[in-house]
Amino acid sequence: MDHEPLPSAGHAEVRIVAATPEVARRVAEVLRRCFSSTEQRSYPAGDEGATRLHLTIDTTNAAEPARTWLATSQSSFEDHQQADEV
Structure with missing residues (x-):
């Protein structure tokens, strides 16, 4: 299994998968209103x-x-990891 490098401290990599580009952009816009972010990349x-937006x-x-x-x-990563997540 390939492991991606972890983002630097205080940063998080976010992936949004949606049925349409417009829905993915709406979710990304909400995140950008709450956090500073990089330019989104679309696939x-x-x-x-x-x-899929990153x-x-x-x-x-x-x-x-x-x-x-x-x-x-106070939640931990292990408590919320989904079965289909790596």
């Missing part, structure tokens, strides 16, 4: 018209309400 996602967000520069949520969140 086809297999099904006709589906889109972006890197900077959690050290979070806006409200993300800042409040990050400060109070």
Whole structure:
């Protein structure tokens, strides 16, 4: 199994998969309102018209309400990992 390098401290790699590019862009826009981020990269996602967007967000520069949520969140990665995630 290939392992991607981890993002630098305070950053997260986000992948959005949606049936249409417009839906993926809407989700990315919400993330950009809460966090500083890189320019999104768009790829086809297999099904006709589906889109996969990748972006890197900077959690050290979070806006409200993300800042409040990050400060109070105590969940661990292992508690929320989905069965289909690697």
